Amino acid sequence: xxxxxxxxAAAFEVVYERHATAAYSLAYRMTGSRxxxxxxxxxxxxxxxxxxxxxxxxxxxxxxxxxxxxxxxxVDALRRSGPYERRRVDDExxxxxxxxxxRTDVEAARREEAREVRAALGTLPGxxxxxxxxxxxxxxxxxxxxxILREPLGTVKGRMRLxxxxxxxxxxxxxxxxxx
Numbered sequence: 001x002x003x004x005x006x007x008x009a010a011a012f013e014v015v016y017e018r019h020a021t022a023a024y025s026l027a028y029r030m031t032g033s034r035x036x037x038x039x040x041x042x043x044x045x046x047x048x049x050x051x052x053x054x055x056x057x058x059x060x061x062x063x064x065x066x067x068x069x070x071x072x073x074x075v076d077a078l079r080r081s082g083p084y085e086r087r088r089v090d091d092e093x094x095x096x097x098x099x100x101x102x103r104t105d106v107e108a109a110r111r112e113e114a115r116e117v118r119a120a121l122g123t124l125p126g127x128x129x130x131x132x133x134x135x136x137x138x139x140x141x142x143x144x145x146x147x148i149l150r151e152p153l154g155t156v157k158g159r160m161r162l163x164x165x166x167x168x169x170x171x172x173x174x175x176x177x178x179x180x
Contacts, residue, residue: 023045
């Protein structure tokens with residue numbers, strides 16, 4: 001971040017490559033809109049480029065700081081669009097306003113797979129599920145998860161290993177069953 005603060009584009013590129021996926025994932029989960037999530041991530045990284053000097057390592061990791069920026073931008077975007085979207089629904093009617101979801105075979109398969117993964121996650125003990133969700137949906141590292149949960153790093157890694165092993169077993173069972 002020191003190099004980003006000094007305007008080094010290569011350093012910024014490294015920050016982007018390391019954290020863009022987690023930033024997009026958070027923005028998309030908050031907004032439910034791909035274009036809006038992309039805009040939020042772009043705004044967040046532009047803010048990082050312009051104000052890298054605001055990062056304080058004593059307050060947390062770069063990822064935590066960056067995801068905080070993304071979260072704030074997403075909340076702002078949701079606040080801005082909320083009243084407008086509600087007015088459009090009231091004025092035009094729900095069926096005219098809301099876009100139809102993709103109805104392709106690929107999208108249907110993706111949704112079925114997501115349901116199966118959610119169901120498999122639901123079978124995990126709470127502490128294992130929490131660790132897996134923070135890692136895969138939140139984009140946090142083992143160390144960051146340990147800090148968030150205030151648990152030893154070894155405990156987090158153990159829960160992750162056990163949780164992923166149980167997920168693999170649960171999902172392997174689903175794959176063995178024929179789909180209708």
